[in-house]
Each structure stands twice: as structure tokens, then as C-alpha cells.
Amino acid sequence: xxxxxxxxxxxxxxxxxxxxxxxxxxxxxxxxxxxxxxxxxxxxxxxxxxxxxxxxxxxxxxxxxxxxxxxxxxxxxxxxxxxxxxxxxxxxxxxxxxxxxxxxxxx
Amino acid sequence: xxxxxxxxxxxxxxxxxxxxxxxxxxxxxxxxxxxxxxxxxxxxxxxxxxxxxxxxxxxxxxxxxxxxxxxxxxxxxxxxxxxxxxxxxxxxxxxxxxxxxxxxxxxxxxxxxxxxxx
Numbered sequence: 001x002x003x004x005x006x007x008x009x010x011x012x013x014x015x016x017x018x019x020x021x022x023x024x025x026x027x028x029x030x031x032x033x034x035x036x037x038x039x040x041x042x043x044x045x046x047x048x049x050x051x052x053x054x055x056x057x058x059x060x061x062x063x064x065x066x067x068x069x070x071x072x073x074x075x076x077x078x079x080x081x082x083x084x085x086x087x088x089x090x091x092x093x094x095x096x097x098x099x100x101x102x103x104x105x106x107x
Numbered sequence: 108x109x110x111x112x113x114x115x116x117x118x119x120x121x122x123x124x125x126x127x128x129x130x131x132x133x134x135x136x137x138x139x140x141x142x143x144x145x146x147x148x149x150x151x152x153x154x155x156x157x158x159x160x161x162x163x164x165x166x167x168x169x170x171x172x173x174x175x176x177x178x179x180x181x182x183x184x185x186x187x188x189x190x191x192x193x194x195x196x197x198x199x200x201x202x203x204x205x206x207x208x209x210x211x212x213x214x215x216x217x218x219x220x221x222x223x224x225x
Contacts, residue, residue: 001169034211036152043202043217044152049210087152091211094166096142096154 002027004090006099012107019075021102023088028068032092035064035073039084047086048073078104109133109214111203116219119193129186129203129216137161137181140206143188144215147199156188157206170196193223 003026013019023033031051036044046055048064051071061076075082083106088099115127129141143155156167156177165177176189186203200218207213 032211036212038152043215044212045215046211046213049213053210089152089154089211091206091208094157095168096157096212098152098154101151 004099010103014107017078021073023071023099025069029090029092034089036087111216113216113219116221118222124191127188131184136184141186142204144202145199
């Protein structure tokens with residue numbers, strides 16, 4: 001089974017900061033990776049799929065990159081509504097696997 | 108507009124059973140694989156199970172294999188999860204999600220809470 005290691009598990013940042021979150025896969029997953037944002041009490045919302053394709057309606061300050069085993073989600077200029085928990089998901093191989101999550105908090 | 112609404116959650120004793128349902132609308136349900144994902148209180152997301160668009164294939168996470176059964180009724184646009192031999196650690200919010208091989212889990216329901224407690 002593929003394991004997804006996400007880092008950091010939490011971070012504190014200010015509005016306007018550039019934020020980077022990383023996911024590493026224990027085996028190659030090509031570009032079968034998505035990024036999700038979750039706010040308390042809500043279902044996850046997809047931001048990125050196929051490693052770097054922006055979901056329709058998602059602000060362009062979100063971007064994804066990577067292929068194979070290392071992937072990155074970048075928020076170019078953090079906004080107040082971006083404070084949330086972020087998860088990566090590999091869907092290249094069954095069983096699917098989520099990263100452990102990154103909680104983005106206000107500094 | 109796409110929508111998925113889960114139901115069937117509640118409080119159940121360890122060892123008992125519960126059946127969750129997910130009613131889908133706004134898309135061609137029979138064309139998509141469907142998944143269940145769960146989240147224990149204060150924890151991360153855990154993938155539970157998948158069923159192929161036509162119901163011919165299923166996969167399960169190790170923690171539920173042999174206890175949970177995913178099924179679907181394409182005539183009723185409904186996804187189900189039969190959960191047997193429930194354990195305290197099965198407690199959490201259960202989400203259904205629509206899937207495509209090209210883009211993964213595209214959209215999610217709002218979730219239904221399952222609490223396993225004596």
C-alpha cells in the first residue's frame with residue numbers, strides 16, 4: 001500500500017504570506033494526486049487534481065506541482081478565508097491514501 | 108447542480124450494525140465510481156471503500172475489510188454502506204464522494220455522523 005507523508009502537520013502564517021505544503025508518496029503515483037481544503041464542520045473541498053490542475057472556481061493563488069513521489073501545494077498570498085486544514089490524496093492506486101493533513105493557523 | 112446527501116448515521120452499540128445511504132442527484136450516477144471516506148473526531152481523513160460505476164468491483168480499506176459492504180442501486184441513484192460488527196474506532200463522520208479516474212474524488216456529500224458507544 002502507498003503511504004502519503006504530508007508536512008508540516010501545522011503552520012502559523014500571516015495574511016499575505018506565501019505558504020507551501022508538501023506530500024511525499026512511498027511509491028511513484030505519476031500525477032494521481034489531489035489537494036483538498038477542509039474547514040471545521042464542513043466536507044472537504046477539492047482545490048487541485050492531477051497534481052497541478054486548478055479546480056474550476058478556485059482562486060489562482062492556489063497552485064500545485066510535482067509528479068512521481070513529491071508534490072507541493074502553494075498558496076501564493078494567504079487570505080483570511082484560507083485558514084483551514086489541507087489534505088493531499090493519492091488516487092493512482094488502490095487503496096487510496098490521504099496525507100495526515102496540514103492545519104494552517106493565523107499567526 | 109450536483110448533490111449527494113448521506114443518511115443513516117446515529118448512535119449504535121459496539122458489535123451492532125448500521126446502514127448508511129447516499130442519495131445522489133444532478134449528475135449521471137451510473138457513470139461514476141463512488142467512494143466512502145470517514146473522519147474520526149478531531150482526526151484526518153481515512154479512505155473506506157469504493158464501488159465501480161457498474162457495481163462490478165469493490166475495494167476496501169484494511170480497517171473495514173470483512174465488516175463493511177459497499178453497494179449501489181443505479182436505478183435509484185443511491186450508494187450504500189452496510190457496516191457490521193461495529194467498533195468504537197469506527198466512530199466518525201462518513202462522507203460519500205463521486206470519483207473519476209482522471210481527477211480523483213471530485214465532490215463530496217455533507218457527511219453523516221456515526222457514533223459507536225456502549
